[in-house]
Amino acid sequence: xxxxxFPQNLVQAQRDWIRTYEALAQPHPHRNTVLRRRLLELxxxxxxxxxxxxxxxxxxxxREELRRLARERGQGxxxxx
Numbered sequence: 001x002x003x004x005x006f007p008q009n010l011v012q013a014q015r016d017w018i019r020t021y022e023a024l025a026q027p028h029p030h031r032n033t034v035l036r037r038r039l040l041e042l043x044x045x046x047x048x049x050x051x052x053x054x055x056x057x058x059x060x061x062x063r064e065e066l067r068r069l070a071r072e073r074g075q076g077x078x079x080x081x
Contacts, residue, residue, distance in 0.1 A: 005056070006066055010049050014070035017042040 020042060024035045046066075051057040059065075 006069060007049075007051055010046065010051050010066065011070055011073065013042055013045050013049070014066050015074045017046060018067075018070055018074060 017039065020035055020039045023029055024032070024039065029035055049057075052062065056062065
């Protein structure tokens with residue numbers, strides 16, 4: 001699949017989703033309810049993003065590519081907070 005030009009706000013939302021999910025996966029997460037609500041909010045934001053109604057966003061692997069790209073871009077900045 002050729003690289004897709006994802007909107008920056010969509011990539012950032014996916015990166016935030018990954019960080020939030022990882023925080024929830026920790027044993028005895030602090031602020032469990034806040035993290036769960038944030039995860040739901042980000043999930044909806046990503047799922048209903050207008051990008052997925054465009055030609056490139058309709059590709060079967062677009063969501064998978066978004067997750068891969070967000071993980072790749074998050075490697076250098078993870079654990080900074």
